[in-house]
Amino acid sequence: MQFAKRMDRFGEGIFTKLSDIKRSRLERGETVIDLSIGTPNIPPGKHIIEALCSAAADERNYVYALSDQSALQEAVSDWYRERYEVELNSKTEICSLLGSQEGLAHISLSIVDEGDIVLVPDPCYPVFADGPLLAGAKLHYMPQKKENGYVIDLQDIPEHVAQQAKLMLVSYPNNPTSAMAPDSFYVDLIAFAKKYDIIVLHDNAYSELVFDGKSCGSFLSFPGAKEVGVEFNSLSKTYGLAGARIGFCVGNEQVVSRLKILKSNMDYGMFLPIQQAAIAAITGDQSGVETTRKAYEYRRDVLCDGLNALGWKIDKPEATMFVWAAIPSHYDTSEDFVMDLVTQAGVIITPGSAFGPSGEGYVRMALVQEEENLKQAVEAVRQSGILEV
Ligand SMILES: Cc1ncc(COP(=O)(O)O)c(C=O)c1O
DSSP states (O other): OOOOGGGGGOOOHHHHHHHHHHHHHHHTTOOOEEOSSOOOOOOOOHHHHHHHHHHHTOGGGGSOOOSOOHHHHHHHHHHHHHHHOOOOOTTTSEEEESSHHHHHHHGGGGTOOTTOEEEEEESOOTHHHHHHHHTTOEEEEEEOOGGGTTOOOGGGSOHHHHHHEEEEEEOSSOTTTOOOOOHHHHHHHHHHHHHHTOEEEEEOTTTTOBOTTOOOOOGGGSTTHHHHEEEEEESTTTSSOGGGOOEEEEEOHHHHHHHHHHHHTTOOOOOHHHHHHHHHHHHSOOHHHHHHHHHHHHHHHHHHHHHHHTTOOOOOOSBSSEEEEEOOTTOSOHHHHHHHHHHHHOEEOEEGGGGOGGGTTEEEEEOOSOHHHHHHHHHHHHHHTTTOO
């Protein structure tokens, strides 16, 4: 059998290794506390599940959806107006996605050709690089450095790269670093994109998971944003709908319309009951959003306070469901540390190197376990003595 050379651009890497170790530990009856993959474990509100179930009980809802229902388009448009003060044309500026991951994986196919340059944050959520790679793009990494608050420094991008670049991905609050960007960053970003004629994709998956009384809005609320790009949003974390797979790409009409054409050749739209669940989520009782936010904030405190008390100096994240921490100084690589942590403490986390070259020296811990398990993880780290030189 012969397969596409394209597949050489992707590896199974560390995640397969970690999941093999997890399986063998569980087979041996040893405990594992998995803080590696960001799968949310907070369920959707009852009214959302009821909307899904009642639509699923209607036999008329098993046809191909083909496109988004008007009620869903209106709901998203209202949601953006109320939540972010952004006006969207419900017919032309909104496209639903089978999870924002799906849209992020595919959209580059509608924007870049083989060899085009795409600007990608480093470290980044892996599909930001994998989507453009699938389309044959060349990546130029934009480091997100600690000294810059983990925010991209646009001045670092060489002039000749900016001239050639066609597309740029950006996301704050950020996975994996959990950083937020100041308003001035978005103002500069839009000016930069206009100057060099670059399309911007902003991923806003964590806009509702912002802690300590702070909040964040939308890239599209900045003047000129809609002229240069689109925003991806997801119902996975905000409404606990990760497995139902629903997200949106909204903003620039040309970008959205090309994505719609591409997708019409790939899928037949979203299962109608999931469209109904999404409508219930974004138009219904919003108290669950606050409960979810508080749950992550509390978990953040439990994990960070616990690890800090052991002498591992970790900054508390301002947002997201991730803790980003420098590895202990007696380790050379994040992968070495992660491997020792799982074998000696049974705690699985992700090495920063899995998110790009600038992630080396860091690890990411996902707040996807209840308080008790997080306390147990801290205790396991203490007992292993792994933080001691
Ligand atoms: C930054 C970011 N974008 C997108 C996604 C994917 O979300 P969805 O479930 O909508 O595909 C994730 C999931 O972890 C994420 O962290």
